Amino acid sequence: MDLKTYLRSLSQQQKEDFATRCSCTLQHIKFVAYRAKQASETLAMAIERQSGGAVTVEELRPDLIEHWAYIRGTAKRVPEDAETLNQAA
Template sequence: MELREYIRPLEDEDLEAFALRVGTTVGHLRNVAYGTRVASAALARQIEIETGGQVPVSVTRPKDWHLIWDGCLNQVVNERAIVGQSGAAPNGAPAETVKLGEARHAS
């Protein structure tokens, strides 16, 4: 989904709240949505997170999204490896241990 499609139906207060959650202003968000500005890598990633993946990085950063995504994937792998070393996730959920080149769930 395009960012403009995502924000179009939002009421003003919902749009303001969304902009705050992704760390920008409504004006800049609209500029990104309508193509007059390019989202920073951080903003593009935050938009993807806050939209639950409905507006992926590949939409807001079409020319270099793969570089951003690869960096995010490496961060997730590193975070999961750290959680796996401690034996439990901070929120009490089952720990998932991920090592480079191998994924397995702790039992």
């Protein structure tokens, strides 16, 4: 779910509480929802956590998709090349 849709599902008080739990202002959250500003990595993680996973970091910061995959443990492993293995032996 995108942040805009998530915010629309909340009452005004819930939106304000959500922003507070994200350590942010509601105005800034709205800027992020409407793509006027980009969420920092920290804010993206807070939004995912405080939305209960309804809004993901991948949705908020697709430019960092490889980082999120690594953090989640879903990144493809790059096999070590034979030369590196030979040097270690």
